[in-house]
Each structure stands twice: as structure tokens, then as C-alpha cells.
Amino acid sequence: MRKIRSGVYGLNPLLDGGVNENSTTVVIGRSGAGKTTLATQFIRRGLQEGQEGVFVSLDENKEQIIREAVEMGWSDILEYLDDELLVFIDASGREFSNFIRKELPAFVADWKGSTARIVVDPLTPVLWSTKDLYEQRDLIGYMFKQTRKVGTVLCTLEEHGPADLAGPETVIPMYLADCVVHLKFNSNDSDPSRLLKIVKCRNSRHSPSSHPFQIVRGLGIVIQGVDGGRPVTVKTPSQLRQLLLTRSMPKNVRDALDKSLDGLTDADFRGLKPEEVLDLILQEYQGA
Amino acid sequence: MARGIGRALQKAVAHEGLDVDLDAEGRSLANGRRRQVYRYLCLRPCARIGDMGRELSMSQATARWHAWDLVENRYLQAEGTRVFPIGLIDPEDAALFAALASAGRAAILASVFESPGISFQELADRVHLTRQSASKIASELSGFGLLSVAEDGRYRRAYPTDLLVRKRDANRGRANAFGESVLRRLADDGLSPELLRRDETTLLVRFGAGSRRVLLEIPLDPYATAWMRRT
Numbered sequence: 001m002r003k004i005r006s007g008v009y010g011l012n013p014l015l016d017g018g019v020n021e022n023s024t025t026v027v028i029g030r031s032g033a034g035k036t037t038l039a040t041q042f043i044r045r046g047l048q049e050g051q052e053g054v055f056v057s058l059d060e061n062k063e064q065i066i067r068e069a070v071e072m073g074w075s076d077i078l079e080y081l082d083d084e085l086l087v088f089i090d091a092s093g094r095e096f097s098n099f100i101r102k103e104l105p106a107f108v109a110d111w112k113g114s115t116a117r118i119v120v121d122p123l124t125p126v127l128w129s130t131k132d133l134y135e136q137r138d139l140i141g142y143m144f145k146q147t148r149k150v151g152t153v154l155c156t157l158e159e160h161g162p163a164d165l166a167g168p169e170t171v172i173p174m175y176l177a178d179c180v181v182h183l184k185f186n187s188n189d190s191d192p193s194r195l196l197k198i199v200k201c202r203n204s205r206h207s208p209s210s211h212p213f214q215i216v217r218g219l220g221i222v223i224q225g226v227d228g229g230r231p232v233t234v235k236t237p238s239q240l241r242q243l244l245l246t247r248s249m250p251k252n253v254r255d256a257l258d259k260s261l262d263g264l265t266d267a268d269f270r271g272l273k274p275e276e277v278l279d280l281i282l283q284e285y286q287g288a
Numbered sequence: 289m290a291r292g293i294g295r296a297l298q299k300a301v302a303h304e305g306l307d308v309d310l311d312a313e314g315r316s317l318a319n320g321r322r323r324q325v326y327r328y329l330c331l332r333p334c335a336r337i338g339d340m341g342r343e344l345s346m347s348q349a350t351a352r353w354h355a356w357d358l359v360e361n362r363y364l365q366a367e368g369t370r371v372f373p374i375g376l377i378d379p380e381d382a383a384l385f386a387a388l389a390s391a392g393r394a395a396i397l398a399s400v401f402e403s404p405g406i407s408f409q410e411l412a413d414r415v416h417l418t419r420q421s422a423s424k425i426a427s428e429l430s431g432f433g434l435l436s437v438a439e440d441g442r443y444r445r446a447y448p449t450d451l452l453v454r455k456r457d458a459n460r461g462r463a464n465a466f467g468e469s470v471l472r473r474l475a476d477d478g479l480s481p482e483l484l485r486r487d488e489t490t491l492l493v494r495f496g497a498g499s500r501r502v503l504l505e506i507p508l509d510p511y512a513t514a515w516m517r518r519t
Contacts, residue, residue: 099300110296
């Protein structure tokens with residue numbers, strides 16, 4: 001998987017280098033959590049790399065989003081708009097759902113292999129275009145599967161109600177997306193706090209923790225306490241590799257285990273001791 | 289890498305340029321309105337020309353003209369005054385589809401499927417007809433085997449039958465072959481069709497001449513869609 005830079009300061013190390021190219025990411029959060037800011041950062045970063053950007057806005061009008069971006073200090077997006085490297089699309093949820101059902105296949109056939117960054121902000125109206133849960137799943141699944149053929153896709157999703165990621169309108173896209181980022185926003189206190197957590201990321205390692213972040217004018221989302229330059233250590237896997245050599249086990253099992261240790265780092269083991277893992281491996285293959 | 293994906297998506301979402309006529313005279317489905325007529329008759333074979341014109345917002349004369357063009361070009365088959373797509377349904381069922389083409393009959397049938405065992409009086413209330421008319425229609429439908437009528441003391445009640453379900457299942461092979469034949473036909477007409485999506489109920493195909501391409505969604509499930517409620 002090729003990694004592309006997310007444009008969000010501090011996010012790439014948490015995703016093992018960046019967002020997987022041609023994947024679908026869903027960013028979930030309540031109103032004010034920073035979803036549109038994150039989406040704009042993502043698309044702007046692509047523009048800087050010469051990738052085209054498409055911002056499908058299903059809720060706010062495009063003037064509002066452009067105004068907010070300019071207020072953020074990102075007035076360069078006006079030039080990208082002039083050059084049509086960035087295109088905003090205003091549509092209703094129903095219009096966009098109809099497009100997915102009827103015209104998306106033709107569109108994908110025409111633009112397959114493109115490296116655009118595509119944002120759908122928010123995806124919620126597409127879900128609400130039908131009450132039938134099966135149809136919702138079909139529609140969203142189909143859209144994810146097709147759109148990732150023409151670029152790297154980021155959709156935002158509104159979080160409603162008190163439950164943590166358990167609402168029906170978040171569950172379906174969460175299952176179907178390749179990568180899920182949750183933005184938590186606590187605005188009740190006098191001191192508002194923001195946290196970012198990567199819920200899942202297919203085909204990539206990712207940070208398991210919640211990371212505090214700030215939204216800074218001119219920079220956008222900046223994640224705190226991320227040490228991107230920390231040296232990678234491989235103590236646990238190399239110890240485990242040594243230990244494996246000291247025990248007897250079928251050759252094919254040893255070879256397979258040896259191979260699976262390639263490229264693993266201490267971060268992958270998260271505190272698991274090599275001896276502990278070895279014991280479990282021996283139990284599994286005892287007498288095999 | 290070609291540029292302009294954003295503008296192209298914008299156009300596609302706004303449905304621009306998808307229902308245009310292709311510059312290909314003499315090829316039946318190159319005409320946008322004719323495609324609408326064909327699609328409608330795949331959805332509701334043997335539909336009445338008047339209903340079709342109203343739902344597609346074209347005059348009866350226009351709808352009839354396009355239907356006859358499609359008959360002449362062997363896309364549609366005519367049985368008396370009824371027309372249906374060649375190869376999509378069992379020609380023996382033309383009379384059945386003609387019966388379902390009446391909005392009143394379709395509404396009665398749909399009500400019976402929604403409420404099996406519904407009394408004739410309730411049925412009449414549900415579809416805003418007199419009890420006599422509802423009763424007459426129910427007897428006609430029962431004559432086709434589409435529903436069964438049972439006496440229950442002083443009530444007469446209507447129950448759905450599985451006739452349409454059986455016919456629908458039995459028609460799957462035919463519908464598949466129909467899809468293939470439409471694709472072959474478009475290719476023969478020089479409209480270089482591309483199959484974009486196909487499932488049990490629809491075929492989505494794009495075709496055209498030169499740079500102009502159009503999309504056509506062809507419904508393949510007439511035994512289910514012919515009596516759908518009109519929206």
C-alpha cells in the first residue's frame with residue numbers, strides 16, 4: 001500500500017506514515033469536532049502535491065466552506081478553484097444517492113486510476129436517503145468500493161446522541177470504511193478538550209490511543225504529543241526470533257513464524273513479553 | 289493522467305447531458321424519448337399508452353409513435369393493442385400484464401398482498417372504489433389466478449396466491465437471456481454498448497456513437513414491477 005500524506009499535523013505517524021492511497025476513510029464527530037477542517041486539510045495537502053481535489057458538500061453550501069477555509073488562512077484554495085484543480089460540488093443527499101445508484105459506474109469507468117482526493121462532507125444525508133438499513137449498507141458499500149478506484153476518499157459523518165459510536169448512522173459506514181477516525185469534542189467545560197482516536201485502519205498499523213489535539217489558525221488540526229522522530233525499536237521481535245530457535249517445532253511452523261516477524265517492531269507487541277508469546281505458540285503447536 | 293475529474297463529477301451529479309439524443313438516425317434507441325418508452329415498457333409490459341404518456345410527460349401521440357417505432361425495429365412485440373419488450377416476458381402472459389396495467393387492478397392486488405384475508409368492503413375503502421367495482425375487479429384477478437376468494441360467513445375475503453412469485457422465479461433465465469440480447473442488439477446497431485452493472489433486477493448499460501454516450505437502465509423484473517404502486 002502506498003502511503004499519502006494526510007495534511008494533518010501529527011496524524012501521519014499515528015497511521016504508520018500516512019493514509020493508504022485508494023482507501024476510504026471515515027471521520028466521525030459531533031458538530032464542531034473539526035471534521036470539515038480535517039477534510040479541508042486533507043484535500044489541500046493533495047493539491048500541494050499536484051493531485052486534483054473534489055469536495056462534495058451535501059450540507060453546507062460551498063461558499064460557507066470556502067469562507068471558513070479562507071478565515072483559517074488557507075486562501076490558496078481560491079487559486080486552486082480558479083485553476084479547477086479543486087472543484088466544489090453542492091448536491092442534496094438524494095441527488096448524490098441517485099448519482100451513486102445510476103451514474104457512478106459510468107463515472108468510475110471513465111476516471112479509473114485517477115489520483116484525486118475526494119471528500120464527501122457529510123455522508124449522513126446519503127444514509128438518510130433511504131430508511132431501509134439493508135439498502136443503506138448496499139449503497140454505502142457500493143459507493144466506497146467504486147470511489148476508491150478513482151482516488152483516495154475521505155467522508156465525514158455526523159455523530160448524534162450520547163452513545164459513543166453506537167448510533168445506527170455511524171455503524172454501517174464504520175464497518176465498510178478502510179479507516180475510521182473519531183474526533184471527540186467536549187465543549188461542556190470552560191476548558192474545551194479535543195481528542196482524536198483511530199478506531200481502525202485496514203492494511204496499516206495505527207496508534208491505539210486517544211490523542212489530544214488543537215485547532216490552530218493557519219495550521220488547522222495539530223495533534224499533541226506525537227513524536228514522529230522516535231526511533232523504532234525491534235527488541236521484542238528479535239528476542240522472540242532467538243527464542244524460537246531454542247525450541248523444537250515443525251520446520252514449516254518455525255519458517256512461517258520467522259516470516260511473520262519480519263518488519264514487526266516493539267510497538268506492535270504493546271508490552272507483550274517475548275517469553276509470554278513463545279509459551280502461547282508452543283501450547284498451540286504442542287504435539288503437532 | 290487526464291485532468292478534470294472534479295468538473296466531470298459535477299456534471300454527472302447534476303445529470304447533465306445524459307438524456308440527449310445521439311446523432312445516429314435510424315437506430316431506435318439513439319433517441320432519448322424512445323429510450324424512456326422502452327424502459328417504461330420493461331418496467332410495465334403491456335402498459336396503456338395513455339398512462340405511459342402521462343407518467344413520462346409526453347403526449348399520447350408521441351408515446352404511441354415511439355412505441356410503434358420500437359415495434360417496427362423489433363425491440364417490442366405487439367399483441368393486439370398491447371406492446372411489450374421482445375424476450376422479456378412469456379408472450380402467453382401478455383393478457384395477464386394487460387390486466388395488471390390498470391391502476392385500479394394493481395391497487396387491489398397490492399392491497400391484498402399487504403393484508404391477506406382483507407374483506408371486500410375494506411378493500412373497496414382502501415382503494416376508494418365502490419364495493420361493487422372492487423368485487424368485480426377481485427373476481428377478474430381471481431380469474432387470472434392472481435388471488436383467491438373465500439367466503440367467511442357474511443364476508444367475502446381475498447387472499448394472495450403465489451402465481452406471480454412462481455412466474456417471477458421461472459422468468460429469471462428468460463430475463464438473463466433478454467439482457468444479453470439487448471446488448472447484442474445495441475452492438476449490431478453500431479452503438480458499442482458497455483455493460484456497467486447487472487443484478488437480478490436491472491441492467492445498466494452505456495452506449496453511444498462517437499463521443500456522445502448515454503446511460504440506459506433496463507428493468508429486468510417485470511413480474512414484480514408491473515403492479516408496483518405508482519409514485
